[in-house]
Amino acid sequence: MEYNTTELMACVASRVLEDGKSVFVGTGLPIIATMLAQRLHAPELLIVFEAGGLGPKLPTIPISVGDSRTFYKSVMAASMDYVMGMAQQGLVDYGFLGAAQIDKYGNLNTTVIGDYGSPKVRLPGSGGANDVGSLCTRTIILMRHDRLRFMNKLDFLTTPGYLTGPGAREEAGLPADTGPYRVITQLGVMGFDEETKEMRLLSVHPGVTREQVQENTSFKLHMQGEIAVTDEPTPEELRLLREEIDPAGIVIGR
């Protein structure tokens, strides 16, 4: 079955999520991936929205992470204080993030492109991203892959990845054993090397070569050993995405 890269990214992200765990969700692709996971392998995935929605049965894609859909048939309509406190306590297993720039340690920029004082592009800033990147146990980063985005030095470090390498998060005072877990792009899936905390290629999407992934990355990607090919979306995944989750094609396009 034909599919586009957004659909593929949604499927890959959804497969990372585990049943019986919790996930901090942002607007757009993360919601699509989460709704898909709940309909397939993770019905008991606890959805957490930063504005206070806890455990909703999402009927449609929310426009805002604080709108009424985010607590539709939820187990609790809480507050930002409550859910951020949960994450700080260690109760949020996964968190989704997006970014305009990423470095090899998974540090993210969503604040400015160019010089901070006179930015070429002003982006929205941290929002809840720094909190998700600081407090969730494992973060999943969804973004476009090219050399301008996968860079050696960020214009601004908005959200912590592994900062300057092994031990740096703990040294800075961030919760132990937390950090970026997966980076999912239109080219492949990356993880982080256990020893060096540097980004490594885990799988390439169908039709993509490892050379292509490296060409689109400004820093050196670890890619020793066998690199898998990402499983394609199944017909059932595509049906759910197109017919039930995003019938208007707001996120996945049409």
Added chain:
Amino acid sequence: MHPDDARRWMMENKPRGLVDKRMNMSEAVAKFTRDGDYFAMGGFGHVRFSMAGIYEMIRQRRKSLCMAAKTGVHDVDVLVASGLVDRVECAYAFGHELRGLSPAGRRRVESGQVKVVGEISNAGFQWRFKAAAMGLPWMPARVMLGTDTLRYSSSKVAEDPWTGLPITLLPACYPDFVFIHVHRCDRYGNCQIDGITIEDVDLARAAKRLIVTTEKMIDEEEVRAHPDRTVIPHFSVDAVVEVPYGSHPGNMPGLYYSDEEHMAEWLRLSRSDEGVEEYLDRYVRGVKEFSEYIELVGGEEKMMYLRRLEHLEVPLDAPWARRG
């Protein structure tokens, strides 16, 4: 702010007795907002927010305001575009969530007409309000550590005396004024909110001056029959203004969903300064009060549609998401 100065402000300015605080929007804005103030909007940028308060500030030509963009979306966009806000302390601004980036907000900030005076995270702002709500000088938290967000924020890092770990100290934040839009409240300001409270429970307590706009007025008896429903008590509140549909074009949980047709019109017009003026002339300066604006955007028929949309009885049509 020194915690004793903050205490004194609360002691001297917040009436503990039941005082009728009802007034109209124009009185409330004239009385409780000042040029140059640092302020915050309750709700979530385009959800349960006081659009009625924003429009009235534009009509009264408030200026040189500094906004706590604690998830600022449509609120900060309109205020920046209309020139009222020239400084922003930014957790989230210049974006419209799923709708994309804000053309007006970005144009103003990238041209230097609006200054970002500091960065912070969402939890950072939330807990700054919490520190204020508790009368504390700061709140410790494990966010922002090791990042530029912290470097450009008003927070500091200290060593936790027990564990020796570095910890972020978020300074208490007491906005000069705050607007919060609620579902129901009585004449004294005892407020009920349906659904998530976002940051408003702490924000209400942190505000030096709090203007509550409400969909509906209720009697004191109704408040007392369900005291567990009160999320903002009367003594935090300085003004009560009844404004049905006061969160339009934003969402008001349980009552109406966001008006995406209107949002699309704003996003289209706000691509240029002329378009912003056209919008403001038509919908803000061209009307005397909010009820006139509601008529202008489609009146009861439109509100009924947004109510049905909120209750999932009709599918969402988002013009900004249409391709081609």
